[in-house]
Structures are given as C-alpha cells and as structure tokens.
Amino acid sequence: MISDKTVARLSVYRRVLLDMQDAGQEHVFSHELAARSGCTAAQVRRDVMATGYTGSPVRGYDVAALAGSINDFLFHSEAQKVALVGIGNLGRALMAFSPRRNPRIPLVAAFDNDAAKVNRVIHGCRCYPVQQLEEVVESEGIRVGIIAVPSAAAQDTARRLCRAGVVGLLNFAPTHVWVPPHVYIENLDLSMALEKVAFFAGLRAPQKEISS
Amino acid sequence: MISDKTVARLSVYRRVLLDMQDAGQEHVFSHELAARSGCTAAQVRRDVMATGYTGSPVRGYDVAALAGSINDFLFHSEAQKVALVGIGNLGRALMAFSPRRNPRIPLVAAFDNDAAKVNRVIHGCRCYPVQQLEEVVESEGIRVGIIAVPSAAAQDTARRLCRAGVVGLLNFAPTHVWVPPHVYIENLDLSMALEKVAFFAGLRAPQKEISS
DNA sequence: TAGTCTCTGTGAAACGAATCACAGCGTGAA
DNA sequence: TTCACGCTGTGATTCGTTTCACAGAGACTA
Ligand SMILES: NC(=O)c1ccc[n+]([C@@H]2O[C@H](COP(=O)([O-])OP(=O)(O)OC[C@H]3O[C@@H](n4cnc5c(N)ncnc54)[C@H](O)[C@@H]3O)[C@@H](O)[C@H]2O)c1
Ligand SMILES: NC(=O)c1ccc[n+]([C@@H]2O[C@H](COP(=O)([O-])OP(=O)(O)OC[C@H]3O[C@@H](n4cnc5c(N)ncnc54)[C@H](O)[C@@H]3O)[C@@H](O)[C@H]2O)c1
Secondary structure, three states: OOOHHHHHHHHHHHHHHHHHHHOOOOEEOHHHHHHHHOOOHHHHHHHHHHHOOOOEOOOEEEHHHHHHHHHHHHOOOOOOOEEEEOOOHHHHHHHHHHHHOOOOOOEEEEEEOOHHHOOEEEOOEEEEEHHHHHHHHHHHOOOEEEEOOOHHHHHHHHHHHHHOOOOEEEEOOOOOOOOOOOOEEEEOOHHHHHHHHHHHHHHHOOOOOOOO | OOOHHHHHHHHHHHHHHHHHHHOOOOEEOHHHHHHHHOOOHHHHHHHHHHHOOOOEOOOEEEHHHHHHHHHHHHOOOOOOOEEEEOOOHHHHHHHHHHHHOOOOOOEEEEEEOOHHHOOEEEOOEEEEEHHHHHHHHHHHOOOEEEEOOOHHHHHHHHHHHHHOOOOEEEEOOOOOOOOOOOOEEEEOOHHHHHHHHHHHHHHHOOOOOOOO
C-alpha cells in the first residue's frame, strides 16, 4: 500500500525538517522542502499526504508538526533493535557512525567469527562471537540485521538472522540473498553503485580529457 | 536511452557471470542468471538485448561471451579514475576494499582536510591535502568522485570536484547535493536505507516479540 | 467587503519500467 | 525426415510512479 520510494523520501524530508528546526525555521512550503530534498514539489505533497498531515495553503507546512507526523509514520512501532554481522572495515565504520544515528533504531549487538574481534564493546555496542547470534537476537528481540560479511558468508548469515526472528535486512555483500517472503531486504551494493557512476561518467565525457 | 536500472542489473549479471566462469560453467539460461541475480528471466533477456549480445535458444548464453559483451558495454571507454574525498571511517573502509575492485575503475587519489591523514599511501592510493584537489584531479584526468565527508562539507566538495572536471559522483553524505546538469550523481544514503528497513520491519512484525 | 494572490490537496494524464505472451528456431528423438 | 520441446528475442500489455493541472481556501490589500 505504501510505496518503498515514498518511505525513502519521507526519511529524507524528516532529516531536512530537523535541520530546519535547528535553524529556527517554523514553516516551509512544498517547493522549498523539495529543493532541499532533491525532488519535486508535487512529490512532496503526495508523500506528505501519505502521512496524513495537512498543511496550510498560506503558511505551508508547520516544520515541527510535519516532522512529528513523519516521525509517527515512520517509527510508529516500538524501537527496532539492530544487529550487525561482520565487524570488518565496513562494519566498524557503521559502528562508528551509530552514535549519530536515530535512537529509534539502536545498534545493540555485533557479531563476528573472528575471535580477536569479539567480547568487547565498540561505541557502546557489544560484540559477540557469531555462535551466539541466535541466542542474542532472540533474547534481545532484535528485528533488523545488517549483513557486512564477505559475499560467501552472506546467504548463511541471512538465513540464521531470519530464523532467529529478524524481519528486515540491510545487505552490503555484493550478492543476491534469498530470504523468506515475510522478510524485507534492502541491498546496498557499493561496487555496483560505483560501476554505475563510472558508466555514466564514461558516457558524459567520452572524449579525452583536455588538461587544465 | 539506456536506463539507470538496466545498467545496475548488468553490473550484477557481470559479477554473477564471472563467478560462473570461475566455477567452470560454460552456458547459462536467462532464468538461471535471473535466479542468481534476484530478478526475472524476462528482465535478464531485455537487459542482455541492450548490450547487443544474442544467445542461442538451445544452449542459452555463452557465459564467457556474455560476460565479455557486458564488459564492453559497461566499460566501453578508457578506465575511469576515481578520487575519494574524506578519509574518515567510511573512506578508509572504501580504500581497504579497493584492491578487490574493478581495475577499470581504479581509486587513484584520496583527499582530506585533516593534516594527520594525508601525505601517505593507503592500500596503494595516495592521500593528499584537500587543497591539492583541483590540481591532482586535473593532472590525473580523474572523472569520478566519491564524497565521504560530513554533510556540511558535501556540497562544497561536490562543487570543487565538478569544477575540476569530474562528471560522475558517488555521494555518501546524507544530504542532497546540487551538481551541474552534465554530471551524474548517485546518492548512497546509508541512514536512509536503514530507516527504510526498520520501517518495513516494523510493519511486518508489529506485535511484541515472543521470546524464544 | 470584494478582489487577488499563492499555496495545498488531489483527480486525471503521462510516463517509464516490468511482465506477459508468443513467434521463430535449432536440436534431439523416433 | 518429421515432430515435439524449450529457450531466446521482442511486440504488446500491464503496472506503479511521477507529473500535470486545477479547485478550494485563508490572508492580505485597497
Ligand atoms: N569495505 C567496503 O568499502 C565495501 C565496499 C563494497 C562492498 N563491501 C562488502 O561488505 C562486506 C564487508 O566488507 P568489509 O570491507 O567490511 O570486509 P572485511 O573482510 O573487512 O570484514 C568482513 C568481516 O566479516 C567477518 N566474517 C567473515 N565470515 C563471517 C561469518 N560467517 N560470520 C560472521 N562474521 C564473519 C570477518 O571476520 C571480518 O571481520 C563484504 O561483503 C564486502 O564485499 C565492502
Ligand atoms: N560511517 C558510516 O557508517 C556512515 C554511515 C552513513 C553515512 N555516513 C556519511 O558518510 C560521510 C563520512 O562518514 P564517516 O563516518 O567516514 O565520517 P568521519 O567523520 O569519520 O570522516 C569524515 C572525514 O572527512 C574529513 N573532512 C571533513 N571536512 C572535510 C573537507 N571539507 N574536505 C575534505 N575532508 C574533510 C575529516 O577530516 C574526516 O577524515 C558522512 O557524511 C556521514 O554522514 C557514514
């Protein structure tokens, strides 16, 4: 019923609105929000409609109220605890970022199969051996998993997370991962994204670079 | 003319085909490639059509030949050199990953405004003070940029990169960045992706978790 | 108080991408 | 030599999303 892309944009609007709030701005028009979010005014209005909020034709949207409405819409349920699997280069970067993250989506546990990386706390997040994955995910009630293990281990990691009760996955491994139909999975394939950029860059400047 | 999404999928097919080649597989049917890439057989056939390759109704596609055709299609131009701006947690993870990356898209320079992080070589990539950005990008003929700086610095970084001749950008900062119309930009907003996963996870398991 | 302005909310239209469906074909079996 | 099969390539169709376009409404002006 509610589209994937609308949710993505609402998340962007929310961040922009919080910035506006910090800057003391009280009202915002759809075209303004659109410009700061990289989409069109009509799209903003459609998306806002989905949250049930209604603005005023004169003042536009009330920044605080719209931010609140989007918050209620996006984070309607209780906080969604997150587990990270794979404390490698990427995993550690994600952990370093977590303090700045949304408190409604706390990173509560990390797992690795390398004994040297576990049984400690990084940025407030406890690191466990991967053998304890099921136990910790179930006892903590974790519902979201981040896969940051090598491709070869991705499918098995996904399977274990889903069995343990996870219903949302963020997969960084450049591999297609099968999950049960009730599980939502989002793939963030960085290499693919870079190849895409390189492809279009190649199209846009097919001639040799003219130096300075 | 050629769609964004088709390019993305071709990049995935390419990787799958290379795996198949390593495994000694010589032929592949569209439905098989589809299953391993997470899409449908019809989609595979349409996308393959775009590369100009034609398979045989009996054997399907020749793995090596199709991989070659996709390669030619995606990397038709000379190698696209890449610059990374922001040698922070994420930037370092990307650098660590670069040896495993496509040699047609080499990471040749990295920049940071923190003097402690520059004037050295990390994983074969030279790190420069950000003041030298224009100079290095122009002299090396770099056409692709990766933005891994804090949001506040993203727009200015993009502007500098574009001025210096970059025509493709991969942006990790959770901010909308304006670029000239001839520049292709791809945003990888990890926080947004996680919020999306958390949202759908919340929808799929709205009831309280039943422990063990 | 009437008029004008600009914005929202939203039905309708346009667009683009995914899917369907089938003709065409080479192969292997009988 | 003929038939049946299963796959590719692709026109036609369906589906979801974006964009258009305008009615409706509050505020400000004169
Ligand atoms: N680093 C990047 O910039 C980058 C870019 C694109 C894609 N990726 C992908 O992200 C994933 C992680 O990348 P990385 O750079 O962090 O790799 P990495 O090798 O640094 O880290 C992988 C971690 O996973 C752990 N691990 C391996 N098998 C495991 C298992 N079965 N269970 C639990 N833990 C296990 C390893 O001990 C290691 O700590 C890979 O799939 C990689 O392809 C990374
Ligand atoms: N680390 C993550 O997992 C993660 C997740 C989501 C988003 N991001 C985004 O990616 C970006 C980088 O994240 P990070 O974790 O690596 O941050 P970080 O703070 O670790 O690194 C940022 C780096 O950029 C450098 N820098 C700052 N201003 C600069 C400028 N004007 N020019 C050149 N260099 C400059 C800093 O010196 C630092 O080395 C941020 O925008 C962040 O929001 C990161």
